Amino acid sequence: MFTVRRHSPELIGPAKPTPRELKPLSDIDDQDSLRVYIPAIQFYQHQPKLQNKNPASVIKEALAKVLVFYYPFAGRLKEGPSRKLMVDCSDEGVLFIEAEANVTLKQFGDALYPPFPCVEELLCDDRGSKGFLDSPLLLIQVTRLLCGGFIFSIQLNHTISDAPGLVQFMTALGEMAQGASKPSTLPVWQRDLLFARNPPHVTCTHHEYDEVEDTNDKIIQLDDMAHRSFFFGPIEVSSLRKYVPSYLKRCSTFEVLTACLWRCRTIALQPNPEEEMRVTFAVSARARFNPPIPVGYYGNCFASPVAISTAKDLSTKPLAHALELVMKAKREVNEDYMRSVADLMVIKGRPPLTIGKSFVVSDLTQVGFYLVDFGWGKPKYGGVAKAGVGALQGILSMCIPFTNHKGESGIMVSIGLPTASMETFTNELNNMLAQDNKNLVLQEHNSHFRPRI
Numbered sequence: 088m089f090t091v092r093r094h095s096p097e098l099i100g101p102a103k104p105t106p107r108e109l110k111p112l113s114d115i116d117d118q119d120s121l122r123v124y125i126p127a128i129q130f131y132q133h134q135p136k137l138q139n140k141n142p143a144s145v146i147k148e149a150l151a152k153v154l155v156f157y158y159p160f161a162g163r164l165k166e167g168p169s170r171k172l173m174v175d176c177s178d179e180g181v182l183f184i185e186a187e188a189n190v191t192l193k194q195f196g197d198a199l200y201p202p203f204p205c206v207e208e209l210l211c212d213d214r215g216s217k218g219f220l221d222s223p224l225l226l227i228q229v230t231r232l233l234c235g236g237f238i239f240s241i242q243l244n245h246t247i248s249d250a251p252g253l254v255q256f257m258t259a260l261g262e263m264a265q266g267a268s269k270p271s272t273l274p275v276w277q278r279d280l281l282f283a284r285n286p287p288h289v290t291c292t293h294h295e296y297d298e299v300e301d302t303n304d305k306i307i308q309l310d311d312m313a314h315r316s317f318f319f320g321p322i323e324v325s326s327l328r329k330y331v332p333s334y335l336k337r338c339s340t341f342e343v344l345t346a347c348l349w350r351c352r353t354i355a356l357q358p359n360p361e362e363e364m365r366v367t368f369a370v371s372a373r374a375r376f377n378p379p380i381p382v383g384y385y386g387n388c389f390a391s392p393v394a395i396s397t398a399k400d401l402s403t404k405p406l407a408h409a410l411e412l413v414m415k416a417k418r419e420v421n422e423d424y425m426r427s428v429a430d431l432m433v434i435k436g437r438p439p440l441t442i443g444k445s446f447v448v449s450d451l452t453q454v455g456f457y458l459v460d461f462g463w464g465k466p467k468y469g470g471v472a473k474a475g476v477g478a479l480q481g482i483l484s485m486c487i488p489f490t491n492h493k494g495e496s497g498i499m500v501s502i503g504l505p506t507a508s509m510e511t512f513t514n515e516l517n518n519m520l521a522q523d524n525k526n527l528v529l530q531e532h533n534s535h536f537r538p539r540i
Contacts, residue, residue, distance in 0.1 A: 088205070089188055089189055089190035089194075089204075089205060089208075090188070090189055090208075091186050091187070091188045091205070091208040091209065091230060092186060092187050092188075093184050093185075093186045093213075093228075094184060094185045094186065095184075096182055096183065096184045096211070096213045097147075097180075097182075097183045097184070098179060098180030098181070098182060098183070098223070099147060099150050099151050099154070099161075099180050099181050099182075099183045100151065100154065100161050100178045100179070100180040100181075101151060101154040101155045101158050101161055101178060102151040102152050102154070102155055103155045105154075105155060105158035105161075105176065105178060106158070106176060107176055107177070107178070108176050109165070109173050109174070109175055109176070110159055110162075110173060110174045110176060110276060110278070111167075111171065111172070111173040111174075111278060111279075111282075112171075112172045112173060112174065112246060112247065112278055112386070113278040113279070113280070113281035113282055113386055113387070113429070114281060114282055114283045114428075114429035114430075114432045114433055115281045115386070115387050115388065115389075115425065115428060115429055115432075116172065116246050116247065116278060116281070116386050116387045117170070117171065117172035117246055117432070117437065118246075118387075118432060118437055118439075118440070119437045119438065119439040119440075120439045120440035121245040121246045121387060122219055122245070122246060123245050124212075124226070124242040124243060124244055124245065125242065125243050125245050125250075125253075125471075126210050126240065126241070126242045126471070126472035126473060127240065127241050127242075127243070127253065127257075127456060127469075127470060127471055127472055128203070128206070128209060128210070128238060128239070128240045128241075128468070128469075128470070128471075128472040129238065129239040129240070129456065129459060129466040129468070129469045130192060130195070130199055130236070130238055130466050130467045130468045130469075131192075131236050131237050131238070131239065131461070131463040131464070131466050131467070132192060132234075132236045132463065132464065132467060133192075133232075133234050133235030133236045134235075134462075134463050134464065135235075137462065137463060138235055140462075141231070142229055142231065142237045142239075142461065142463065143185035143186075143229035143231065143237070144185075145264050145461065145462065146227075146229050146239065146260065146264055146461055147183055147185070147229075148264075149260055149261075149263035149264035149461075150181060150183065150227070150260060150263075152263045153256070153259050153260045153263045153270065154181065156259065156269065156270055156273065156274055157256055157259070157274050157385075158176055158178065159174045159176055159224075159247065159276065160181060160224050160225050160247070160256070161176070161177075161178050161179060161180050161181055161224075162174045162175050162176040162177050162178070162179065162224065163175050163177055163179055163220065163221060163222070163223075163224070164219065164220045164224070164244070164246070164247075165220060166220055169433070169436065170436070170437060172246055174224075174247065179223070180223065181223055181224070181225040181226075181227060182211060182213060182214070182223040182225070182226045182227065183211075183227050183228075183229075184211045184213060184227070184228045184229075185228075185229055185231075186209075186228055186229070186230040186231070187230065187231045187232075188208070188209070188230050188231070188232055188233075188238075189233060190232060190233060191232055191233045191234035191236070192232055192234050192236040192467065193234065197492070198489075198491075198492070199467050199468035200316055200468060200487060200489060200499050200501070201316075201470075201471060201472065201473055201485070201501055202314060202473055202501075203472065203473070206472055206473055209228065209230055209238050209240050209472075210226075210228060210240045210242060210472060211226040211227055211228035211240065211242060212226060212242065213226070214226070219244075222244070224243070224244040224247050225241060225242070225243060225244070226241065226242040227239070227240070227241050227242075228240045228241075236463075237463070239461065239466075240472060241253070241257065245387070246387070247386070248385050248386060248387065249369075249371075249386070249387040249388060249389055250451065250454045251371065251373070251385075251388075251454055251455075252384070252385030252386060252387070253385075254454050254455045254456055254458075254459065255272060255274070255383070255385050256274075256385060257456075257459045258270075258271075258272070258455070258458070258459055259271075259272070259274075260461070261459050261460045261461045261462070264461045264462050265460070265461070265462045272382060272383050273383050274383050274385055275381045275382070275383035275384045275385070276384075276386075277381065277384060277386075278386050280376075280380065280381075280384070281386065281387075281388065281425065281429055282429065283426075283429040283430045283432065283433040284426055284429070284430055287429070287430035287431075287433045287434050288430055289427050289430050289431045289434060290423055290426070290427045290430075291419070291423060291424045291427040291428075293427065293428060293431055294365075294392075294393040294395060294441070295367060295390075295391045295392060295393045295440055295441055296431065296435070296438045296439075296440065296441060297393075297441050298438075298441070299363070299441055299443045299444055300443055300444075311505055311506050312503045312504065312505060312506065313503070313504055313505070313506045313509040314501065314502070314503045315501070315502060315509060315513070316499050316500065316501045316502075317499070317500045317501075317502070317516065318489060318491055318497055318498075318499055318500075319340075319344060319497050319498045319499075319500060320491065320495040320496070320497035321495065321497065323497070323520060324340055324343065324344075324497070324498075326519070326520045327343050327344070327347055327406075327519065327520070328343060330405065330406040330407070330519065331343065331406070331407065331410065332407050335407060335410055335411060335414065338410060338414055340498070341368075341450045341452070341486060342410060342413050342414055342417065343406075343410060344448075344486060344498065344500065345366060345368060345413050345448045346406055346409035346410035346412075346413050347406060347409075347516070347519065348446075348448060348484055348500065348502065349364070349366040349394075349401065349409050349413070349446055349448075350401050350402070350406060350409045351512050351515040351516045351519070352446055352502070352504070352512060353398050353401040353402055354401075354402045354511065354512070354515050355504060355508040355509070355511040355512035355515060356504070356505075356508055357508075357511075358398045359398065360397065360398050360399035360402075361397055361398070361399065362397065362398045362444070363395060363396075363397060363398075363444055364395070364396055364397065364398050364401055364444060364446070365393050365394070365395050365441070365444050365445045365446065366393070366394050366409075366413065366445070366446045366447075366448060367391050367392070367393050367440070367441075367445050367446070367447045367448075368391070368392070368413075368416075368417070368447070368448045368449065368450065369389045369390070369391055369449060369450070370389060370390050370391070370392060370417055370420040371388065371389050372388050372389060372390055372420055372421075372422070372424075372425045373388050375420060375421050375422055375425070376422045376425070377422060388425075390420045390424055390425060390428055391440055392416040392417060392419055392420055392424075393416060393441070393445075394409070394412035394413045394415070394416040395412070396408065396409065396412055406519070442482065445482055446482055446484070447482055447483045447484070448483075448484050448485075448486065449471075449483060449484070449485045449486065450486045451470050451471060451485060451486060451487050451488075452486055452487065452488045452498055454470075456469035456470040457469040457470065457488055470485075470487050471485055471487070483503075484500055484501060484502045484503075485500070485501050486498050486499070486500050487499050487501075
């Protein structure tokens with residue numbers, strides 16, 4: 088166990104006066120399912136040439152400067168008619184905490200990936216009794232370590248940005264921390280680009296908002312979960328691609344992994360053969376508009392399509408069955424699909440994303456958390472802080488970029504399953520790979536693990 092000593096929280100506002108205005112969010116932004124805070128975390132090594140600089144002070148000063156450009160982040164949410172969300176650009180500020188931990192970066196281990204020990208101590212969540220509408224939109228904590236390194240964590244109100252939007256802001260913050268006078272990519276608000284049409288009319292099928300019975304609690308017991316991470320390097324991906332028929336050869340690595348995980352997870356859980364099994368994943372739509380969404384746009388711009396199959400078909404048919412369903416669902420996301428989602432939000436009163444019977448896979452390999460530099464170089468790890476928040480606990484798998492001890496670049500995939508199902512999942516996954524790839528499982532994370540002090 089290690090301890091974290093937090094300083095008193097501060098509210099950091101823009102360094103210069105900014106417009107006082109009310110800015111509506113888009114109808115993609117203010118979905119019910121996005122009314123959560125998503126945590127990201129970055130681990131940075133000690134840099135001898137910067138040993139006289141306090142990273143918390145550097146980042147805090149840069150934060151005030153970057154908020155001149157991203158001033159809506161310093162505001163608060165308001166709710167209008169029909170639960171329509173808008174940002175009151177009040178300059179009330181972003182919540183910032185400086186902290187120290189009696190641990191070194193090395194004690195977290197050579198391979199950094201979620202779940203992290205004592206992660207809640209490293210995340211700023213000092214909102215007290217304030218509600219969703221009254222809270223800061225960003226919560227930042229900079230924790231200095233005994234070795235001179237530090238941990239930067241940020242919690243984002245998901246309604247104001249998606250992961251690419253958050254990375255765009257963090258990149259700008261890093262640029263300002265290194266002396267830039269303005270971000271290299273200037274922020275673009277323009278949430279009207281994703282307002283519902285007038286009149287709104289749903290033109291596509293959106294299974295991601297179906298009303299279905301939630302059977303997850305029958306097979307997912309959060310008090311009896313095993314968590315493992317699996318490394319897929321070039322050899323493992325090549326092995327999986329041997330199962331792909333010629334007519335599906337253009338599939339992406341993410342699509343193959345998603346199909347594989349969905350199939351192995353279903354076999355491991357052993358549901359009723361006729362049970363409907365779903366897999367949901369986020370698809371960025373920024374380049375799927377004509378003209379494309381402007382560079383610098385930092386609002387939510389993604390859809391969450393769904394592939395559906397019976398447990399029997401997933402378990403007994405070749406991988407191509409699951410893969411074809413995943414590819415088809417992903418292909419459906421285009422400009423019309425996004426506008427149909429916005430219209431559905433208005434017509435149906437912003438229904439939540441369907442979680443029942445679902446498995447959620449999140450691809451963070453291309454987002455760029457691992458490139459954010461505050462002047463201390465690239466992080467040893469950059470990305471999500473934990474696997475799932477709220478209703479996604481136990482059903483979310485994350486794909487993050489990772490380099491193993493051999494220097495091979497690949498993808499680390501985390502998954503949580505009931506303890507009794509994890510061994511079956513691992514065996515099924517390994518059976519899909521060549522015999523010399525039996526070392527696929529990199530490490531099992533145990534909830535009792537703590538770095539040694």
